[in-house]
Amino acid sequence: MQVHRPYTLHDALALMAATPTPTPIAGGTDLLVSWHHKPKEKLALLDLSQLGGELAAMRLTADTLELGALTTYWDVIASPEVSRAFPLLAEAARQVGAMQIQTRGTWAGNIGNGSPAADGVPVLMAYDATVVLQSTRGRREVQLDGYYTGYKKTVRLPDELIVAIQIPRRTRKAEWFEKVGARAAQTITKVGVAVVNDEKGWRVVANSVAPYVCRCRNLESALQKGQKFKSPEEIRDILKNDIAPINDMRSTAAYRETVLSRVLFYRLADKA
Amino acid sequence: MDKFDLSLTLNGKSETRRVALDARLLDVLRYDFGSPGTKEGCGEGECGACCVLLDGVLVNSCLVPAFQAAGRRIETVESTPPDLLQTLNATGTSQCGACTPGVVMSIRWLLQHPEIAESVGLRAFMSGNLCRCTGYDGIIAGLEQALQSNAKKAET
């Protein structure tokens, strides 16, 4: 196992271009899980924790929130301004694991890890976030919606680092988030959903119901057309083309599909 | 496995040990720095038995790579003030004692940031520390008692 501990982004990007390609580590809340069961012979870690500066910063301007790659869930929870401007971020942050995880886990890490159950990603995607990737070759911005291409597969190239997440500030008519897990807190999501209706329209983002966190585009367009639903089953029929839930040891496909449509039904009846 | 010299401040004392590169903070506290009070319950950041304060912030030490602790301040259960121990013992906060070190560290963090209790509630706050003995009532009672004693101290 190798460990690189750069002090500057410049050095970090240079190291990302090395072979073997290093795995970036920030809070470690995904990577260190069951650590001693993981083979490490070929592992090279790039520790981002000393970069600070730009990567640690959270900037709220008139039209954008920028989360540096080292921003933790706790940073958002502890910032009244950010929590007010983007309430779902704080709400989702409070439901990632428990306090001990929220103080370490980063939003960028949640995106980078690519878990279909990621709790931070649905709200970011519902807020129409952009991922800022950087390498020695330059910097580019990618819509978070479009970042994933398959189970734990993303458009990030091996030498690129997530350096920031940008979220546009818009006027929102509706926004809510619901996480369904096996217990009240400290739980992996069985099904979760974030919904935002802003000047650009509806975005419905679900997790744990597909190989990656995804938008439910058929449902969005139904909502866009102003469709009203008479039963959860109506929503479920539309969702069938949006999601592909599976059976695993945490839940069943039927449960995920049914619960997602029920949660949406009652929430939409309430707030839409 | 490669090793490196890890220097950190443990419970107020600067110390250095040669440790494995792939060690977690939990491992080095227990087996290298002679501080086995911190326990491993699950090894995956779920149970909170391994909670410590890292630069004053509550973390699960099983999810912190040891190299990230270099140069930082660590507080563990071993540095808990005696009056807090007395309070918690009277309320039945500990039974078997295995989750206890993590519970104590969470309580210590909350005592430093009582505003968290107001925003999330005590039970939600404690949900990162899984306990199999108490049913949590003894833990919540201890936390309430400790918060009260703290508030009294702040008044006087």
Place this chain on the structure above:
Amino acid sequence: MPAGADLPRIDGLDKLAGRAAYVDDLPTPGAWHGATVRSSVPRGKIRDIHFDPAFDWNDITIVDHRDIPGPNQLKLIDVDQPVLAAGEVRHKHEPILLLAHPSVHKLRDALRAIRVDVEPLPAILDPAAPLTPDLIQYKSDNVLKHIDIRQGDPGPVFARAAHIIEGEYVTGSQEHVYLETQGMLAQWQDGRLTVRGSMQCPYYVLDALTHLFGRSRDAFRVIQSPVGGGFGGKEEYPSLLAIHAALLAEKSGAPVKMIYDRQEDMAVTTKRHPSRTRHRTALDKDGRLLAMEIDVLLDGGAYVTLSPVVLSRGCIHAAGPYFCENIHIRGEARLTNSPPYGAFRGFGAPQTIFAIERHMDVIAARIGIDPVELRRRNLVRTGQPLATGQIYKEPTDLPALMDRALDLAQYKARTQSHAEFNKSHPFLRRGIGFATFHHGAGFTGGGETYLASEVWIEGKPDGTVELQTAQTDMGQGTTTILTQVVAERLGIPTEQVRVATPDTSRVPNSGPTVASRTAMVVGKLIEQACDDLLHQLGRKSGDPEISDDIRRHASLPGKSLVGRAKYQKPASIQWDDKTYRGDAYATYSWATYVADVEVDLRTCRVRVTDFVALQEVGRVLNTTLATGQIAGGVVQGIGWALYENVVLEDGAMKNCQMTNYVIPSAGDLPPIRVVFEERPSHWGPGGAKGIGELPMDGPAPAIVNAISRAVTTTINEIPVTPELLLKATEGRGHG
């Protein structure tokens, strides 16, 4: 401080400060780490064990079944279980080889460099599956134990019954999740193979070592370290782990530590027996029980272990605290190719009590009678027999106990307000339910007589006394309450009482720390040992200023001052192990638990919103500790009822991480309202009875009764996961 006052936990400050040294905390210079190579299939023949030639095996200690000095048998009730598989494996994760090395890194590499080739054999993974000859692995029928309890003659009664109600009730397995995983340290010390570790029963470990090594008891020393939770999980399994560590220590010559990590612990150690119980009940038109036929089936796993006695306790409790003249209870524990199931708080009773208490509600609904009234008409009263013919002679009026619990829970008012709420809310449903039950304290039947437990109390020249028993404190508070018992009996301050560490080289065999027996059975013996000590001083209990006498007497040259007591069966207890008739337990604790729940029909998640646990447990020795025991047990019961789902693959636990096996967190629970009704019992010290297991029995039926009412659907299976509840309520057009 006398008993009854809240002496703070004696071991509490050390635990809170992180000073208590559990087995993995002991500094052991030069200790090696041990690891286990296991079967990857549920059943098969070991064809070959392949060691990667590229790996340097020179400094690795390897132990297989040929290194066992005596019989390759784990001595428990039977001797059918090998400690290391020899030729054949009977369950996934069965131990085959043991490895030890000073470096944990090299040990992990070594584990990856070994491949065991096993030729699979047909496995049986469901105890109810039809048997073919190739599946038979124990006696002629895979039945590990059969039990029949008969009272009267139920058969003919069904013909004249006003109602016949049948039901089938299923309970899942449960993992203990003691927060400290299993661990043992074995080493040669002073010419003896010495084993320290996390265990409930040092003398079980000693017996198992003696048998396997074929040596005398003096060749071993077993010492209990602080135990980070047991719940039955450290009753029998530690014997196996101790043997493994001892074999590696003997072969390597070094101290060897074997500490399971959470995944290994969950995957390979014992769990609660899954069960299926069938009831067929005859009642008269007023809802009086006329006859009960009860079939209990336990999945025992691959070896006998403790299944016979788990089945026994389960069957004895299967008819509940009710009077019925005609009863036939049939129980079977059958072999499957799962890792052996074992002791878990309640020991079979939670399974059968779930069945009977659900069944009572099913009966009530079917014959249209209030479930409170149904129980009131059938709860056992003075002079009436329980299922084994044991006559009820206790001071507690069970219907009154039930009423008090229901009042505390505002049962009537809430039943009404819930009905209104359920009519008006789009997707939340509330329900209240309860269970009335009992739990026998101490070993079943003739068990205590067989154990013949012994305790000593030694006076010291400084006027203090040392209590010497094999009773272990795994968090339940043994050290503290036994200190109180001694202090009260001798009339000395608790500070002058020390409790010896359970160490087989210096404490007598006072029996295992299981079966809710420590406070009551051992506590009573301690009173007798105190009396013996007082007698030697020419004093009696209640006399003042005993300490001076102890000091004087213990200081006499060449004299020792030791009070002793040994269990002797009270003449009033009669039990026949062949017919299963008589006094199954000296006494019982009695309880009614009431659960209030809220079901979210969108997610099918159930939240327990209030819980009342009322029990009569004799006299409460220490209110804080007793309350903690009950609250913890209730929450473990809530976990079993709602959250804890052991997912099996090839018969073994697949979700063996705390992330995927979900125990309740603080945020899931209401405060548990623990209430004691104190009626001192002459069976225990100062009037105390057993309480450790009781709280595991009531939560599941109370909760499922509440859910069934909330969603007006009959649920007869636990855990009631949201997925199960969704299936059960689907197609009912909730909203």
